[in-house]
Amino acid sequence: MPEPKNIEICVLRYHPEHDPEPAWRSYQVPCTDDMSVLQGLQHIKDEIDGTLGFRWSCRMAICGSCGMMVNGKPRLSCQTFLRDLQPGPVRIEALAHLPIERDLIVDVGEFVNKLEAIKPYLIPREPRTLAEGEYLQTPAQLERFEQYTSCINCMLCYAACPEYGLNRDFIGPGVIALLHRYNADSRDGGQAQRQPILNAEEGVWSCMAVGYCSEVCPKQVDPANAVNQNKAVSARDYFLRFLAPKGAAP
Amino acid sequence: MKRSNAPLFWLPFGAGGMLAALTGTMLVFITGIAVPLGWTLRAELMSYPHVLALAQHGWARGLLLAVIALFAWHAVHRIFHSLHDLGIHSGATAKLVCYGGAFALTVITAASLWSIAH
Numbered sequence: 261m262p263e264p265k266n267i268e269i270c271v272l273r274y275h276p277e278h279d280p281e282p283a284w285r286s287y288q289v290p291c292t293d294d295m296s297v298l299q300g301l302q303h304i305k306d307e308i309d310g311t312l313g314f315r316w317s318c319r320m321a322i323c324g325s326c327g328m329m330v331n332g333k334p335r336l337s338c339q340t341f342l343r344d345l346q347p348g349p350v351r352i353e354a355l356a357h358l359p360i361e362r363d364l365i366v367d368v369g370e371f372v373n374k375l376e377a378i379k380p381y382l383i384p385r386e387p388r389t390l391a392e393g394e395y396l397q398t399p400a401q402l403e404r405f406e407q408y409t410s411c412i413n414c415m416l417c418y419a420a421c422p423e424y425g426l427n428r429d430f431i432g433p434g435v436i437a438l439l440h441r442y443n444a445d446s447r448d449g450g451q452a453q454r455q456p457i458l459n460a461e462e463g464v465w466s467c468m469a470v471g472y473c474s475e476v477c478p479k480q481v482d483p484a485n486a487v488n489q490n491k492a493v494s495a496r497d498y499f500l501r502f503l504a505p506k507g508a509a510p
Numbered sequence: 511m512k513r514s515n516a517p518l519f520w521l522p523f524g525a526g527g528m529l530a531a532l533t534g535t536m537l538v539f540i541t542g543i544a545v546p547l548g549w550t551l552r553a554e555l556m557s558y559p560h561v562l563a564l565a566q567h568g569w570a571r572g573l574l575l576a577v578i579a580l581f582a583w584h585a586v587h588r589i590f591h592s593l594h595d596l597g598i599h600s601g602a603t604a605k606l607v608c609y610g611g612a613f614a615l616t617v618i619t620a621a622s623l624w625s626i627a628h
Contacts, residue, residue, distance in 0.1 A: 426594065460511035465520070468591050495517035 264290035267342055268349035269300050271312065274360050282360065285309075286349065289342075297337040297350065298326050301364075313363035321478055324414030328364050329353040334419035334476045355419040357428070371415055374431055378439040378454055385449030401446040408441030408486060410479040417473035417483050423466050430466040431457060433473035433483030440486035443493075455497055464490045519587055519609060526584025529577060537577070562626065571623045579616040586612040 266288045274282035287308055289300045298316055305312045317323040319338045326337040331351050342350065358366035417433040424430050431439075439458065443451045458464050467487045474484040544551045554560060564570050586608040593600040 456511050456513070459513045461514040461516065462511065463514070465514040465516035491520060495521055498513070498517035 264292045265346075267291040267300070267346065269297075269304065270349050270351045271301070271304070271363070272351075272353040273312070273363050274354075275311070275313075275362055276360075282353075284351075291342045291346075293341075293343045295342045297328075297330055297335070297340045297342060297345070297352065300342055300350070301337060301352070313361075313365050315365055322412060324412030327355050327414040327416045327419070329356055329419065334416035336414060336416070336478045339478055355415055357419055357421070357425040358415065366415075368415065370428065371413070371418065371432070371435070374435045375413070375438065378431075378435055378442075378457055379450055380438050380442060382442060382445060382448045383450030383453065384447070395447045397446055404446075405441045405444040407481055408437050408444070411438055411441070411477075411481050412479055414478060416476045416478060420472040420476040422470055422472070423468055427462070427466060429462045431460075431463050433467075433487060436464065436467075436490065437481055437483035437486040440490060443490075455494070458490050459494050459497060464494050467491070519583070522580055522583035522612075523587035526580035526582070526587075529580050530584055533577065534581070565623060565626055571627070575616075575619055575623055578619045579612070582612040582615045583609075 268286055269289050270284050270286045272282045273279070273285045287304045289303050289308075291300065296319075298314075298319065301312065301314050302316075305314075314326070314328070314337075316326040316338065318325070321336050321339045324336075327334060328337050329335070329352065330337065330340050331345065334355060337352070352364065354360045354364045355366050358368075358371075361367050411434060413434065415434060417437075418424050421430070421433055424432050436458070439454050442448050443454060464487050467484075469484065469488065471484045474482045477483065540551065541556065543549065545553060545556045565574060590600060590604060590608040593604055598604065
């Protein structure tokens with residue numbers, strides 16, 4: 261087996277109970293070709309400094325826990341390999357725009373509140389009995405929302421979004437993509453309940469179509485597209501509300 | 511949550527963007543390069559009588575209004591949202607100046623086209 265080469269990993273550390281502000285600390289980590297950034301951090305925690313805090317779980321880009329800034333870009337650390345960052349140093353920070361709880365751990369409370377607010381579940385159009393059987397969908401109906409089901413709530417798109425950086429009240433790319441995932445589902449009848457969130461300034465109208473959210477998504481979801489489609493929906497809703505009775509589908 | 515009035519500004523912005531994408535480049539080429547330099551097009555194409563006749567022609571007037579007004583609405587929307595990057599706080603004043611400018615240009619264009627009608 262080849263000898264591991266060392267790589268320098270700089271981590272923005274912050275323990276609010278005794279650090280006045282976040283500060284960089286540097287670590288030398290032995291690096292083999294198959295090591296992810298996450299494994300580099302695990303080496304630091306296990307072998308060098310046990311006080312380093314970071315979230316992780318699945319190690320295979322499914323759980324969405326290990327999002328962080330790697331050399332200034334929002335990345336899943338399990339999906340980013342140290343070999344691609346040679347010769348280093350690799351700079352690791354907590355996800356941009358989000359409040360740091362400790363080291364690389366950010367506060368997700370605000371995101372979760374927004375996610376709850378959009379009712380991220382199917383709201384049936386009318387009550388349906390088991391005897392009526394399953395819902396049937398055509399491939400075309402599935403295609404309208406399928407990509408958005410891939411969202412893993414990793415919040416990389418929030419770290420990427422300059423508008424969210426300016427105004428944290430913005431519902432944001434990920435939550436709008438998930439909102440669209442349910443609105444666009446033929447089994448769902450909850451659009452009227454979700455529409456007021458989209459129609460607000462903090463809804464789709466805070467988006468300036470930068471598109472970086474879609475670029476950084478590790479699951480190839482296209483939140484920018486979801487937002488843009490819903491700008492048209494919201495604009496129609498804005499004008500047609502004068503024509504259509506309250507509650508009519510836009 | 512409070513409904514945003516953004517669609518009032520976004521629709522002309524979007525329409526102007528579409529129109530600019532479809533016609534903008536060629537308009538710049540024709541009016542700014544081809545006619546003045548006499549490339550492929552004759553200079554008298556944009557002589558006063560020619561352009562006046564165009565501006566007095568039924569649906570061409572509508573087209574002129576659309577090109578001028580919607581381009582303006584598109585431009586001011588972009589300018590307004592780029593102000594932050596220039597270090598200018600985009601408050602109510604900036605909004606009034608930007609969109610008020612586009613509105614004024616729309617009114618002036620419509621009035622001018624109206625005044626030269628037959």
